[in-house]
Amino acid sequence: MRVLNLLKIAFKAIILNKMRTLLTMLGIIIGVASVIAMLAIGEGSKESIRATISNMGSNMITIRPGADDRGPARGSGGDVQTLTLKNFEVIKEQATLLSYITPVVNGGGQVINGSNNWPSTIYGVNPEYLDIKVVGLQNGSMFTDAEVKSASKVAVIGQTVVDNVFPDGQDPVGQMIRFNNIPFKVIGVLEEKGENTFGQDQDDVVIAPYTTVQKRILAIDYLNQVMASAISEDDAPEAVTQVTEILRSQHKLMDNEDDDFTVRSMEELISTFSSTSEMLTILLVAVASISLLIGGIGIMNIMYVSVKERTKEIGLRMAVGGKGSDILMQFLIEAILISITGGFLGVVLSLGATVFIEKFLNWPTSVALYSIVISFAVCAITGIFFGWYPARKASALDPITALRYE
């Protein structure tokens, strides 16, 4: 039996049974496409979180008072008062792996310009803050160390604040605003950064010298946070250790005592978030596996039924001299053709779907090669197995038994 003849027979059978072929393929197409698309959504959100976090400054290290609460994205260190300006100065002096460092004090309040009123957050920092956050100015200038020293009432504001308290479109630089009734002179406007991954508007800020904020706004002498950046991303873990040691000795902690502060690098934050999105991916994988399973059962059903209903045909082919192996080959080729074509169309559909999801739903997606391989393999193997298995059973019958099959 020529393989060419078998190919011809299989091809004919596929053409003759368009509807059945289509249904089988549909099972495979949907199975493959849904798995790839879902994994692409999972991968995509993971990557986008990673990208956003590194965009926030991948070398960034944050130091907060209070023990590690493992809660990411906390606004402030609460009212724990153990982080002092002295601590900041010692870290700045002793830590060798940090390139920039700033104290951070922050608090909420009203920004007022004439009759315009906007609730926002003020951050008291030093000029190095901009380098740590990797953000520039679109207009004006940053305050200087001298202005920090003298606790000048100057501020740099974000675009959201500009939009809300200068609605007429006038240049805010040089204008006076009030924050909680304390007048500040606007000397610069931050570059727009938009929302971060956690939905925080990074442009809804007022930045002023920490000395000013401490004295005039918050009336405190401790710090909410210290922010720094490591010399490089690779140095970040080592820098965290260094800072931890400095602070432990500053706080005179015994070896058996836990840290009363938290030092966190962006790297850590990334992994915390990656593990969150890992959960999402696992969930999506679970859903995808179920759809793959259902797709597989669908393929299995239709393949099984279609071979069963062709038992008579198998009987006839054997009656005119087809060997068991010929029959098996024919059905195997049919199953392979259907499964491979279906799998291929499924991949194409999934790629189309991810583009659609990205364009119109604005969800980030990233198609992983392994998802293509796995879903394709599962569907193809199910299709081929359930095309082959019933055919094998039928071809083991006596021709007349197969011919009599109803």
Place this chain on the structure above:
Amino acid sequence: MSKEIIKIEDLKREFVMGTETVHALRGISYTIKEGEFVTIMGSSGSGKSTMLNILGCLDQPTSGTYEIDGVKVKDLSKNELATIRNEKIGFIFQSYNLLAKTSAIENVELPLLYNSKVSTEERRKRALKALEMVGLGDRLHHTPSQLSGGQQQRVAIARSLVNNPVMILADEATGNLDTRTSYEIMSLFQDLNKQGITITFVTHEPDIAMFSNRTIVLKDGNIIKDHQNENVQSAATELAKLPKEDH
């Protein structure tokens, strides 16, 4: 004396259906020599098809032996049986068994598809010739659903001829044909028989039996009569005698 192409001995075939056993063949024996034209007769349900299926290596007897050309069929593997069916036997089913949605010519080609010795052109040529022999040269691309019952039957006959078999087993091959067409077919079979092909022909019609040189009559799974036909008629002559308007 020519050799024995079919030799069956005490052949039994039982069908077990639940608690009941149907004895379709109750132990029949006979031999058919090469070049014979045998008709098998008997009432409905007497076991004719059952017997023919066994002769065609499509079914296995419950007990007894069947030798084809001196070889015990029981000793042959499935693949060897498939090769015999493919190259030596032309089988015409009572219910035609054509592939649906498949053209007449492709149905006729089917046995040759499973014979790697036959090339594509050769296959087409032989299928065409077989269809012309049964008078369907103008229906090559009609599918079974576009053919009349008699035409479907003739496609089945063409399919049985296409592999140049040494023996033809026909199960009521003229059951659906008018007198003229069935005489034409019988004349074709007589020609083939003259070329040395052994024919076993199941029929209900006594006038068809007249064209063969031996008749075996079955009843309830037993042979009740097995006689030589002294006065074999020529189908071609009978065909000529038919009134023209009958056509």
